[in-house]
Amino acid sequence: MKLFDVYPLNDITIVKAKGSYVWDNNGEQYLDLYGGHAVISIGHTHPHWVKRIEEQLEKIAFYSNSVRIPLQQQLSDKLGKISGKEDYQLFLCNSGAEANENALKLASFHNGRSKVVAFSKSFHGRTSLAVAVTDNKNYVAPVNESDHVIFLPFNDEDALEECFEKRGKQISSVIIEGIQGVGGIHVAEDSFLRKIRSLCDKYGAVYIADSVQCGYGRTGKFFSHDFAGVNADIYTLAKGMGNGFPVAGIIIAPHIKPKHFMLGTTFGGNHLACAAALAVLEIIEEEKLMGNAVMVGKYLKDQLEEIQELKNIRGRGLMIGFDVPEELKDLKKNLLWNQKIFTGESKPNVIRILPSLALKKRDAEQFIDSIKEEIGVLTTEKV
Numbered sequence: 001m002k003l004f005d006v007y008p009l010n011d012i013t014i015v016k017a018k019g020s021y022v023w024d025n026n027g028e029q030y031l032d033l034y035g036g037h038a039v040i041s042i043g044h045t046h047p048h049w050v051k052r053i054e055e056q057l058e059k060i061a062f063y064s065n066s067v068r069i070p071l072q073q074q075l076s077d078k079l080g081k082i083s084g085k086e087d088y089q090l091f092l093c094n095s096g097a098e099a100n101e102n103a104l105k106l107a108s109f110h111n112g113r114s115k116v117v118a119f120s121k122s123f124h125g126r127t128s129l130a131v132a133v134t135d136n137k138n139y140v141a142p143v144n145e146s147d148h149v150i151f152l153p154f155n156d157e158d159a160l161e162e163c164f165e166k167r168g169k170q171i172s173s174v175i176i177e178g179i180q181g182v183g184g185i186h187v188a189e190d191s192f193l194r195k196i197r198s199l200c201d202k203y204g205a206v207y208i209a210d211s212v213q214c215g216y217g218r219t220g221k222f223f224s225h226d227f228a229g230v231n232a233d234i235y236t237l238a239k240g241m242g243n244g245f246p247v248a249g250i251i252i253a254p255h256i257k258p259k260h261f262m263l264g265t266t267f268g269g270n271h272l273a274c275a276a277a278l279a280v281l282e283i284i285e286e287e288k289l290m291g292n293a294v295m296v297g298k299y300l301k302d303q304l305e306e307i308q309e310l311k312n313i314r315g316r317g318l319m320i321g322f323d324v325p326e327e328l329k330d331l332k333k334n335l336l337w338n339q340k341i342f343t344g345e346s347k348p349n350v351i352r353i354l355p356s357l358a359l360k361k362r363d364a365e366q367f368i369d370s371i372k373e374e375i376g377v378l379t380t381e382k383v
């Protein structure tokens, strides 16, 4: 059987990983500033994470949500404490799309409405409603098209206000990434998030903070939405939550009440996933990784701003993006093949930096030296 060919692949086979480094089957070492797409939060194969999963595996890996799983409550307590949302409630699932799917559905159960406001360049996942609120026609099959979704321009307070004035009582929820990831690292303005909060309060809509990519401490705060000084009603989580172990969740404000069977999943919240997620939070806390994200992120941004060929350096903490001019379009490829550095991208011309929150300053320095060298080569070739 062939693999279903949906991913454009780099011809590299990674066989080993440690911290911010990965190695291929020829023993070549790469610096990982992509984090497997913002997934690696505490660093690859962190010994505490490995030990926690191994020990759990020896006891029990899985049993269904029909019995008590105390690890879920331990995870919930720890998550509440670190995120500062101790009065919220946790529902566990398996992926970012599933988290958003559940958030949108729960909002609709809660207020009995069906319209959802989403924004230009948003990405919320590949499943039915998650992809319907994603602003990319290539991902939306005819069966996913929904007239429940209202797309508005990102960061446009007037458009949002006007939409609520016209249809406020039909709007179930507003879903927004604190920093758009796939769309190209676009930061939601604090005043825009505050406007969402006040309009949701006024009209009884649910504010859903998609924190799948920008959450889990990546920006230096647990949720990037925290910069605006507002609380969302539901936060969705995935990627960094398991450091590569598939685990996701939504955290839900206390005024949204649960009912048996309104949400559910077979695998979500299994013993092994909880052990992995607990290990991640323990390391984030113990190694002060949110502080590290602020420090190394600032260093990277400051240094990138000094490189005049790169434009619009943006982002927060260790979620950074910049525009690459047409004449340097091979930069990402050359960083990978010549310098052995993985970076992320956003078509057509954005490089995204999404490393482990434990990235060391010396690794950031290596990246800056490498990028300068490759820009030098590319600009000399053009002369």
Ligand SMILES: Cc1ncc(COP(=O)(O)O)c(C=O)c1O
Binding pocket: 095, 096, 097, 098, 100, 123, 124, 125, 126, 177, 181, 182, 210, 211, 212, 213, 214, 238, 239
């Ligand atoms: C902001 C955001 N939401 C949702 C998703 C979907 O997550 P998953 O691929 O785990 O379904 C992603 C994935 O890139 C994302 O960046």
